[in-house]
Amino acid sequence: MNEISPLVVANGEFYPGQSGTVELVAGQLPSGNPVSIRAHVFRSYKPGPTILFIGGVHGDEINGVEILRLGLRKNVFANITAGTVVVVPLLNVYGFNNFSRDVPDGKDVNRSFPGNATGSLASRIAHGLSKNLLAHCDLAVDFHTGGRGVFNYPQIRYSPDDEEALQAALQFNPPVLLSSKAPIKSLRRSAQKSLGLSVLTYEGGENLRYDGHSIHEGIAGIRRLLSARGMLNLLHEEPEREPVQVSASSWVRAGRAGLFQWTKRSGYPVRKGEPIGIIHDPHGVRPNKRILSPRNGFIIGHNNAAVVSQGDALFHIGY
Template structure:
């Protein structure tokens, strides 16, 4: 939108490509921790898109999607507008194989953050002060949790026309209308009128080619829909849209095997998993508690009572 961008005292004019390092703090060893920001600007003005990954440091599919978009030169020669890429926001989590920063706080529950706050708050502050004011919309790439696989899906803000339009432009397999939690990047940006889609795919600390390719395809469809780049990705077909989701929790502890996994329709009452004791004596069925579509499932072989087993959307 504006003709000149300024990020951490670096000016980036129309037609320029620059990399900017933003130091957050240092490790106890003294090693500086920098957030790396990559900016591409067309000579022709247009919208500014954020693509971010690694807000949760162990969600590597998200980091990999943004990494590949850069490595594949997706943002070189934009027709118009600008792209700001932050492939890895939570560097601390990434090097510690953790979702959070070392004090256990979640960056994505710390927005907008403070310059003098806890570490998670400081990381969020970099994003909310330096990057979000420059963008018009964003794609934030996440991954499922520990042992939790997420079928490739977009989460967009309920009742927001711009976010709905952006989700439709992204397309893909599943669009889920879901209110953002307070203090998330999506929620904070929405308050400033900037829609951010949250993409989820695969499971933490595990690369999933299917999720990575789906994320990249959606990013290309958005670039094309916004007139920012010509991309040769097929239009999304048969995109499923959901307005509600619910976790089915484990009725007992034991060894868990799913029978139906993410990406499949289920009927209420259908047997979709079993739980056994470790001694060959008992078996319990896990029945779908809702008719819908499985958007996430648990891959852990050992579960406790109450553990989330299946995420069902309708």
């Protein structure tokens, strides 16, 4: 972006020093009410990178929406000293209003990128984001939580072949860094492939539930990232911390159905053979089944479901 040319986002133009909100058209409800997605744009006088922070790509993953709400409310973005920040706290407004990950036809926006202007609703939302915002950005951070009762320990996932993303992830400095390939047609994978744009995926907590630790780590990571890029002055020095870095992960699944209790949870290292959970027979007849960690590693996610079926994902172990 030339420093005196305007940043054009949907129906808004932003010159250096200008901030405001724009509405991206996102269709209409069957009742005829229009639906739009709100983006907040903050452009400093001083040139610098353009960073997008986005939440609610999955409509029921509320921690990211809260992290960005706090950033807006506490003027983290309004106080930038260089570059441009674009904030979309809630992309999938359909899912948010329906307490759902997906849009009403059951399609997943994060499996619909780069999208299509005449495709399914999820594909249209993805297309609107790709065309109006992603094309202008130098970096994006996409905020998620675990789905279906799975709790994710606060972590950044980045693509293994993306050096720029690794640098940004280290600047964000979350408790855990996971190098992992993003799913096909996800925002992270598609943006890197079609636009050369590095995307960090932040995961913290579980769907439809606040998690204070994940929210705190999310907002602290945003501050650290902006500060490291020369876009924000931090008021106080952060204590040094080395993230736990893992480059592979696998799920421990339920060997049988029943009532599940974890005895060790996310955020802790585990040793091979260590008991981490238990499955009970609801009638108390069959003996309890202990779940042992299959390897040395670090628990980066666990299932909070009380009732599980055979094969359900119970523990996500990074190593």
